[in-house]
Amino acid sequence: MKAGVIGILEGALEEAKKAGLISTVEIPAIVLDKPKKEEFGDFSTNIAMLLAPLEKKKPRDIANAVAEKVAAYPDVEKCEVAGPGFINIFLKRTFWLKALLDIAGKGERFGQSEIGAGKKVQVEFVSANPTGPLHIGHGRGAAVGDALSRILRKAGFNVTREYYINDAGRQVFTLGESVRIRVEELKGKAIEFPPDHYKGEYVRDIAREYIEKYDDGGAGAPGYQEFGTSAMLEMIKKDLEDFRVGFDVWFSEKSLDDSGKVAETIQDLKDKGHIYEAEGAVWFRTTDFGDDKDRVLVKADGERTYFASDIAYHRDKMERGFDALVNIWGADHHGYEGRIRALLRALGHDDSALKIIFIQLVALLRKGVPVPMGKREGEFVTLRQVMDEVGTDACRFFFLMRRPDAQLDFDLELAKSQAPENPVYYVQYCHARIKSIIGFASEKGINVPERFDEKLLSRLEEKEESEIIKHLGAFEELVERSALAMEPHRITFYLMELAGLFHPYYNKTRVVTDDPELTAARLLLCRAVATVVANGLALLGVSAPDKM
């Protein structure tokens, strides 16, 4: 919708230029606003005020000249100049009705665009260590990463979702040890459990499973570490599956090491002169590329650091030819950003290809009272627990109700309440309600018309109806902007607004009436709302139920 108006404006500016009213060659980018007040029109632009200093003329004079040209376009009802020099454009109702025709024609494809132009984007998210179950914070990252991937795809990007498995190094070793100790314990040995090991109940479960399968100690028995890691990974995969989060690639840290890529990367940096040795360790001079301090790649004891794997991983990512990389990290990792950017630049890449989204903490509440968390106490709340309690739909929706970098209060009781204050149901109810209306009409032998035109739709004369239609028409641009800004929460807010327009309309206006033409037009409008709600919820990975 908006693109069309920008076209009109560009045309008008060109005409003004030809008529000698404007002399500036480089016209600033056109910004179209949706004014807050309807007296300011459907769209408003500040272009005259931006041109004023360049033209050395009064903004209002320029605005008047442009407005006159704009007003001549057939889709334009009128065009006014207001305030310091805003150009306010009022469009004809028929212009908006095109959105309804569009939605009816495209159905679930409505909202799709080509703005991504098939660019390859990798979204790496969750990437939790396979040493314990996913907790609530991972869940938020999973919801954001998954929704973002869906939105990017809708906007025409070629998306790869990837999970980086930290299956090498200290932590998985400790997991293996934890399993071993529990196995021996279960067999009756009294062993003091080391405090820095994983003491969650799930480790006992894994130990029990191990004893059941391999206690005979057959030749094929895997090591504790290997067994524990794969058991944890299976559990994580199952959690994610039930959370409706899928991945295209599961990338193993261990495989990087095995294939020699870590050593290769260090050598590469050495060849480029970014490596030095000091105090028995091998350092990467990241300070040459904006980092706070240099970083160790190989410790004095000969062991590689986690960062050594990470540089190999990000080098590998770049070599796979992505146009953009998105990393979704917990906010506690933001200290890592500098060194990863340093790496990309050291390798000669443009680090602006990398976008890191930091996920802030989730504060779990129950009726407003904080639920205690803390990994050390072994009483951290898992994604599984929350999912089971409030359901996947509510859980995902709540995670996507806030900007990722803002802390989130998640109230369990609110999320599962079937009361009106629960926003998940507010949106889903809108969809179910419309399906019910369409069902009611069809029982009376009235169906959503197969064939229709602008004349039929022009029966939608209520103010609420045009507001809804305008909002529907903004959906495509919303998806684009949400994709480009990489902000899934915009979709959530849009849907709450759309439902907030529809419910009052429904309460006030009868859809199924004695007037067949009016009924047909309103059924079409309703179905369009349902389509957009369903499409929007699909981007969030939340279901759009026909009945609730």
Add this chain to the structure above:
RNA sequence: GCGCCUGUAGCUCAGUGGAUAGAGCAUCGGCCUCCGAAGCCGAGGGUCGGAGGUUCAAAUCCUCUCAGGCGCGCCA
């Protein structure tokens, strides 16, 4: 001490440099003989943490400052 994030209504939060800053919840008062009341209508509520600066125009950009969170390992 240094770095990053966040300060907007009682609470939780929206708000690509634009016009009189919005929504939900909470509070109070109303609406089901009629397409789904998981809904609707109405009311009250603000020094956009603070101070300077840039601009025709600042919640938005810059500087300083205050408050909260997080990070500053040869841990991952």
